[in-house]
Amino acid sequence: MTEQDADPTQAPQRGARRGSSANRKGLVIVNTGDGKGKTTAALGVLFRSWGRGMNAEVFQFIKHTGSRFGESRAADKLDIPWSAMGDGFTWLSKDIDASADMARAQWDEASNAILAGERELIILDEFTYPLAYGWIDVNGVIDVLKQRPEMMHVIITGRNAPDELVEYADLVTEMREIKHPFNEQGIRAQPGIEF
């Protein structure tokens, strides 16, 4: 290991200017790839930002309206605004037009929240799917992101992030599956861990 490996995010107490206002900027963060941890890492940022008293809101796409996962239960308990609008994963959906309409309605809500400018962090969970399917125009989304307040962070999760979004984003991570118990051992998703 060399000093080059040092991750500035891991030791933020070093360096007097770190985190000073001159270096602060709202980031557009994309978590993509076929592996686990895309939504989960967004939830980790939500946890961290809540620890600092930041004002955050979560918009979930695709996932069932009214679904009760560990994360939405936690958000309820912490009074973090959270909405899910969808009918489940769309390759299982019987009515693609209805799925597309729900995604567009959710984007209306989310883009209003972005433009209202009151949040410090907005998470658009599974938002890459309606973009990848062409239900929502990625260039229109980027136009909205460009109009957000300078200090607002936006996190977008999901597979197949469109190239235009990757190009525009500040921080893009690909989660790659190395080993997965559902495939290899026939083990199912564990409550509290994966949902």
Add this chain to the structure above:
Amino acid sequence: MTEQDADPTQAPQRGARRGSSANRKGLVIVNTGDGKGKTTAALGVLFRSWGRGMNAEVFQFIKHTGSRFGESRAADKLDIPWSAMGDGFTWLSKDIDASADMARAQWDEASNAILAGERELIILDEFTYPLAYGWIDVNGVIDVLKQRPEMMHVIITGRNAPDELVEYADLVTEMREIKHPFNEQGIRAQPGIEF
């Protein structure tokens, strides 16, 4: 997209047997790779597990004892047991022997907690580093993990996860950096987002 793409963790309400006790098992999860999101995804699981009322504990290695990040502030507010023992990232450390001793002392605490069997989730954050440096024997760690209660989940984060650990783990994800604002734009880590 085909049904093959459906991620069982994303739509757990489908399938009557999903999450039934027959399918439950404590997982050993490793988040590794050079990209962002390893610790962050572990925090996301912590958030989710807290939403389900699970009993979790976090042990941080390497990070400065007493450091106050967004995540430790959140854990304090939620009464989640959390300890950090370290003197910062070791390639910056002046006294490697002291760093190694601190890591071993922290592993003593963590392994006691694993063997005590009272937690449903234990996070060993940045634990791959003392393993990769040879300060702690990976086979001894695996022996402890094998003795944990069947339903206990353990998450280990950090770069350069040893092969033996990857081999033993149930779920391994590599976080790959696609785009990083610290490198490309000279932007520093943002409080509440990255620490």
